[in-house]
Amino acid sequence: MYVVVVYDIGELRVARMLKLCRKYLNWIQNSVFEGEITEVKLKEMLSKAREIMDLDYDSIIIFKSREHKWLDKQIVGVARSQIDNFL
Amino acid sequence: MYVVVVYDIGELRVARMLKLCRKYLNWIQNSVFEGEITEVKLKEMLSKAREIMDLDYDSIIIFKSREHKWLDKQIVGVARSQIDNFL
Numbered sequence: 804m805y806v807v808v809v810y811d812i813g814e815l816r817v818a819r820m821l822k823l824c825r826k827y828l829n830w831i832q833n834s835v836f837e838g839e840i841t842e843v844k845l846k847e848m849l850s851k852a853r854e855i856m857d858l859d860y861d862s863i864i865i866f867k868s869r870e871h872k873w874l875d876k877q878i879v880g881v882a883r884s885q886i887d888n889f890l
Numbered sequence: 891m892y893v894v895v896v897y898d899i900g901e902l903r904v905a906r907m908l909k910l911c912r913k914y915l916n917w918i919q920n921s922v923f924e925g926e927i928t929e930v931k932l933k934e935m936l937s938k939a940r941e942i943m944d945l946d947y948d949s950i951i952i953f954k955s956r957e958h959k960w961l962d963k964q965i966v967g968v969a970r971s972q973i974d975n976f977l
Binding site: 807809811831832833834835849852853856857858859860861862863864865866867868869870873874875876877878879880881882 | 894896898918919920921922936939940943945946947948949950951952953954955956957960961962963964965966967968969
C-alpha cells in the first residue's frame with residue numbers, strides 16, 4: 804500500500820521522529836513522508852513512533868491508498884526531496 | 891475530488907496561508923488540510939497561494955484522490971481538528 808505520513812511533534816522529539824520515519828519512507832517535505840509500505844512495517848513504525856511521542860501533544864496522520872496510482876501528487880514551490888539527497 | 895494539502899511556509903507568510911487554505915479545506919493538523927474540492931476551486935486556491943508564497947523557499951504539496959473512499963486516514967495522538975472547532 805502507498806502512504807502519506809505527516810506529523811506534528813514537539814521540538815524535543817522531532818529529530819528522533821524524523822530519523823524513524825526516514826527508515827521506512829521517503830522524506831518529501833519538512834514533516835511529510837510518503838512511500839510504499841506493508842501493513843506490518845507500518846504497524847512496526849507506528850509502534851516505535853508511539854514510544855517517541857507525547858500522545859497528549861503530538862500527532863501523526865497516515866493517509867493510506869491501496870494503489871499508488873490512485874494518488875496524484877502536485878508540488879508548488881520548492882521540492883524538498885531534492886534537498887534530502889544532499890543530507 | 892478529495893485532496894490532502896500540506897505546506898511548509900516561512901513564518902512571515904504562514905498566517906496568510908493558513909487563512910487561505912481554511913477557506914477551501916478542513917484544517918486537520920498544523921500545516922495539513924483535507925477536503926472535497928473541485929479542480930477549478932483548487933486552481934483558484936493555488937493561484938492565491940502563489941501570491942503569498944516565496945517560491946524559492948516555500949512549498950505546498952497536494953495529494954489528489956479521485957474518490958475519498960480510496961484514501962483511508964489513521965490518526966495517532968492528538969486530533970487537531972477537534973481543537974480547530976474552538977478557534
